[in-house]
Structure formats: structure tokens, C-alpha cells
Amino acid sequence: MSAAAGKSRAALPVTPLLAVGAFAIGTDTFVVAGVLPEVARDLGSSLADTGWVSTVFALTYAVLAPVLGALTGRMERRRVLVVSLTVFAAGNAASALADDLGTLLAARVLTAAGAALYVPAASASAAALAAPERRGRAMAVVLGGLSAATLAGVPFGTWLAADLGWAATFWLLAGLGAVCAAAVALGLPAVRLPTAPGLAARLAPVRDPRVLSTVLTTLAFMTGGYLALTYIGAVLAPATDGDGTTLALLLLVFGVFAVGGTVIGGRATDRWGAPPVLSAALAGLAAVLVTLPLTRDSMATAVVAMAVWGVTAMATQPPQQHRLFTIAPASGPLLLSLNSSATFAGISLGGFIGGRVLTHGGAHGVDRLGQFGAALAVAALLTSAVGPRLRPPGPRTTTAAGTPEPAREPG
Template sequence: MRLPLLALAVSAFAIGTTEFVVMGLLPQMASDLGVSIPSAGMLVSGYALGVVLGGPLLAMATARLPRKTVLLVLMGVFVLGNLLCALAPNYEWLMVARVIAALAHGSFFGAGAVVAGHVAAPGKRAQAIALMFTGLTVANILGVPAGTWLGQALGWRATFWAVVVLGVLALLALARGVPRLHDLSPPRLGRELRVLREPQVLLALGMTVFGFGGVFAVFTFIVPLLTDYAGLSPHSVGSVLVLFGLGATVGTLLGGKLADWKLMPALMIALAALSLFFLLFAAGMHHTGVAVAGVFLIGLIGFVGGPGLQARSVQSAREAPLLASTLNQSAFNLGNAGGAWIGASLLAQGAAYPVLGVAAAIITAVGLGLTVISMQMERGARHSALACDSAACDATSKV
């Protein structure tokens, strides 16, 4: 069990690093490519949209292939995309390369979750899937800060070359460590696609989009915010980004416990706390200490809802676990893309950085509203079911 899960975790580490490292290199990339900070920020949106589009399409296109083959093909696409990033001659080619690298992201985690669950020991399926996703968490703690330091020292292209090496190592680990699982029956696409007509599934995906959209409206531009607005030294940025990874780790662990406690109330608390935090952060982010502390709190409060949102997505689409897992990744990255786009648009129009905090609070509040609607619909359906059961019992007793 350990070798396949380690291979999946290494792959997740490489994917997580390339997804978020651009945020740490935004000023350098903007300067080198001759574009504005908001335009460079759109590289985050480009990657996220690649995940949104590529995840469901590749999941359906590869549904009947062996899972190991799928993982190897997807990691090969990921390596190719990052190689093109390192070689990109200009901003436009870099955007295309980012989208190519992103295509494999969502479907990789969908297929990886299936494999992790299959190779897990009895009763350890959830823990095995969580172990794979620790690669993403470790990427935020180690990969993104290390990539930021490397890019500052040797140029941003060096960071993408390092990701290429990581991707090749992950590819070799998958080839050696993941067994060929011949007893996995392919998903029935018709049944899986039908879940998209369920209102609760759409609400769950919307909760993920808006629940994370606010985070990336601010965090996409965290480096220029720290250096240009809060007065932090550029050489300290890598160290501060470690705080985000630590906060995200603590938030994810705490969120898992809260989701096991009471899923929907926990999500409401998490999103309400996040919306309030962004308003407070907007008021104080000009202080260096507040800005640095805010980086940790964005990770902590921003990711505390992550396990619950993932659980809600799978719970709402229990008949289609592969598609639900993939679509939740797409929803997360749609929030990523939308948040980054909103932040870039505001900055391009001359807005100050605190405006990003206010926008993030509003976006998160929409996610909170969708959560309330979903909870009310669930309660209504439960009461209707109880009423029907009661009516049936009365009819039976009269007979």
C-alpha cells in the first residue's frame, strides 16, 4: 500500500507546486515578460480554467482505460506543459503552456482517488485518499516557498525546470509503484452524467466555487500586496509563504474534524468566519505585521472548509464518485480563476489592495448563501419524506 500512495503523493506535490508557485513569482514574471501585475495574475486564471475544462473532458475520455495507464498519460501531459512553460518565449505562449499543464490536474486526482481507495487496507480508504492529498498540502509548505526562492535567485524559468524534474520523478514513481488494477469496473458515464441534473450537486459545486473564489481574489496578488503595500522586504516573501502552507495544513486538519462533527453547520461557520476575516484584513493589511499574520490566516480560515466542501460534493453525487471528485477539483479551480480575474480587473482599474479584501468578503458571502439554501432544501426534503412515511403508515393502519 505504501509505495502506490507515495507515488500519488509525489505527483500531487508536483501538481500543487506548479499550480500555486506563480503567485510567489508574480513581480519577476511580469517584469521579464513585459506585462502588468494584473496581466501576470491572469496566468493563475489560465491554469485554473485549464483544470476546469480538462478535468471532466479527460475523465470521460479515459474512463474505460486502466487507471494506471490514465495516471501515466496525465502525468506525461503535466510534464510536457511545464517543459513548455520553461521554454515559453513570451506571455502568450506561457499562457498556452500553463493551460496544457493544467489539463491533467482534475482528472488526475479523480483517477488517483479511485486507485488510492482500491489499494488501501480494509477500513482505511478515506485515510489513503487523504494521504494522496497531503502532497498538495506539502507543496504549499515546501514546494511554493522553495520555488519562489529558486525563481528569485535564478529566474522564474528555473522554477519550471525544477517542476519538470519533479514531474519526471513522479512519472517514474507511478510506473514503478502503482499496480495494474484489472478488477476495477469502468464507470457508467450515463449514470455519472445524470447527477449534474441534481440541484444539490449543482449547489455543492457552487459552494466550492464561491467558498474558494474569495481566497484567490486576495492571495493571487499576495506578493505585491506584501512588498508594495505592506512594506515587506522581497527577500522575506519565501519565508512568509511558508506560513500560508502551515495555515492551510492546520485548516485542512481542523476542517476534517469539523466536517465529521456536523457537515453543513461546520461549512456555514467556516464561510461566515472567512467573510468576516476578509473585511478585517482589508482594514489592516497596510501594517506589515497584520499582512504577514493575514497570510497564515488566509491559509487557516480559507482551507478549513475544504474537507467539508469535498465531502458535500461526494455526498450529493454518491452515485458518481469519479465524476464528483473530478468536478469538485474543477469547481475549486473555477473559484481560483474567477477570484484571480476579479482581483486583476479591480487592480487594472486602479483599485487599492484593500478593495480586494472587500471583494473577497462578498464572494465568500455568496458561498455562505448557497450553503444556507442547500441546507434548507435538505431539511425540506427530509420533512417531506417523513410526512410521506407518516401518511403511508396512516393508510396502512386504516386498511
């Protein structure tokens, strides 16, 4: 049996397992938005202050993803995955046991560190274990776990918190992380990858203005969306009357249409190209956010808003990835790592800015979340239009004195 065939056979049972770990991490990332009101009430803190639970997690992920990837690049992948899942499980157990906001924030930092280490390692392991012609599908299965979290994990976690308390959601995630860690340790073969580039090499593409524009676009629309999504319990309170089960159903609507938005965005990008698809998605996202004050008062309009929100938010992802791969195909994984950091930085900033809007916005603070979010979606629309017009950095030559100077075009 060839090595490739052996790897392919080994990958068949473990790739779905790696996807389960990604599902747990995706649920952990997004479920906090649905349980914030319960956390704030139980810990005796304001909703704005409790928003730091989501902000700290996302910020830690954004900062540590490239750093931990560089530091662990030479380690065997199975060991990295087991460590990351163990840290993730410990962080969720600590979150469930937290009895004050400070302890919960520290636990979320620990959880985010495990999550930031896991996702890139799981994707790389799935690709390494699959035959070359199946690597794309293997990676898609792993990353599909993140998308599935918005469909099933987040609504279920929100419902569980409403029925048994928010700590139950974190206990469930801790258990899932521990089971995945044990299964990976027992079922995943040893995986060694070529030496990964260091942190400086990972950040080198930022010098290309097209990359910077694309990443800034992601940062802007993710921040805009999470201004309101972080505090979705408060935003939809008029429609749900504060009932957690009803909120879970609305989040299920969001998740179903988010998965559909990913599929639509991918197929539309293949047919019409990235720029028009991204522009349409961002325009739709701005529209649904700016009209939130009008749609959050009844269940019927809230369902429509969450459906459109899910489609437009997730339809942005395929064209963004396509744009990055088009800029530098050889640096695709690196550029997606930077884009992932921008995604979680946007989640973090959205929670932070949204908290300030609630604090200083008075009686209309909740309504202004959508308005500020829409403004940032429009800003993302503008940066996405500018990006394709930017030119890549030109080659540089060296003078006799040894100082670099820009290369000049002939003629």
C-alpha cells in the same frame, strides 16, 4: 497470497510516490501566485495581464477534469498516470522556456491538462491497490500531497524564483514530473478499474438543487479568496517591500495554518456537523479578506492575516465534502469531482476578476481585491445556509400518453 494482500503490499511503496506527483501538481497550481510579479517584469506585461497565467491553468483544469476522466475511464491506470505526468513535465518545461506571455499561456494549458488527468487517476489507483479496510487512508495519502504543497512546495518555489528566477521553479516541477513518470512506469503494477461512467452520468447529479447549491458555495468562496491570493505579491508588497524571500515566508505561514485548518475543519465537522463549521469558516474568511487593506502594511499584521486566512480557507473543505457525501453517498466520488471542478473554476474566476479590479480600480485596486473577495465569501455563506433547506428532485411518473409528470405525494 490473496489478491487483496498482494495489492496491499504493492500499494505500500507506490502510494507515497503517487502523493509526490500530487505534491508537484499542487505546487504548480498555487506557486504562480507567488511569482507573478517576477513573470510580469521579465515578460514586459502588466500584472493584470500576467494573472491570466493562473486563470488559464485553473480554467483548463476545471473543464478537462471530468472530460478526460470520462474519455480515459477504460484505460489501464498506470498508462494514464505515466501519460499525465509526462504531459505535466512537458508543460512545465515549455513554461520555463517561454519568452512571451502568449507562449507561457499555451504552456500552462498543456500543464493543466496533465494535472487534470493525474489527480483522479492517482486517487483511484491508490484505492484499487489497497486492501478494502485501508482504501480511505491510501487516498488520503495521495490527496495529502496537494495539501502539503501549500505548506512546503509553494513557499520553496517562491523562494527559488526570488533567488534564481521564475523559470527555475518550472524547471524544478518539470524534473519532478519526469522522475515521477519514470518511477510510476517502473514501480506501479497494472491497475484496471471497472468501466467508468460517461460524461453525461458524471454531470447527472447537478439536477439535485442541494448539489448545485453546495457546488455554487465552493465556486463563490474560492473565487473570493483567489481575487486576492492570485495577486498576493502585490497585496503584501507594503509588508514585504517587494522581497521574494519575505513573501515566501508569509506563504509558509499560510501553508502551515492551512494544514491546521484542514485538521480543525475535519474534527469540528465530526463533532458539530458540517453547517456550523462551514458558516464559521466562511465568516472568518470574509473578515480576513475585508480587513486586508488594514493588515497588509506591516509584517506583524500580515503574519496574523496570513495565518487566519490559511485556517479559514482550508477549514471550508471538510464540511463541504461531508455535505456532498451526505446528499448522495453512492455518488461521492462523482460529486467530489464536480466540487473539484468548482474549486478550479473559482481559482480561474478569481484571477480573471482580480485582474479586472486591478485594471479598473485605479490607485485603490489592490485594496479592493479583498473587499470584493469578502463580498463573495458572504455570498457563499448565504448559499450554504439555503442549501440544506432545498428539497431533492422527486421521482417522476409517466402518463398514458407517455409524457412525464411529477410524482404526487399521497393524501
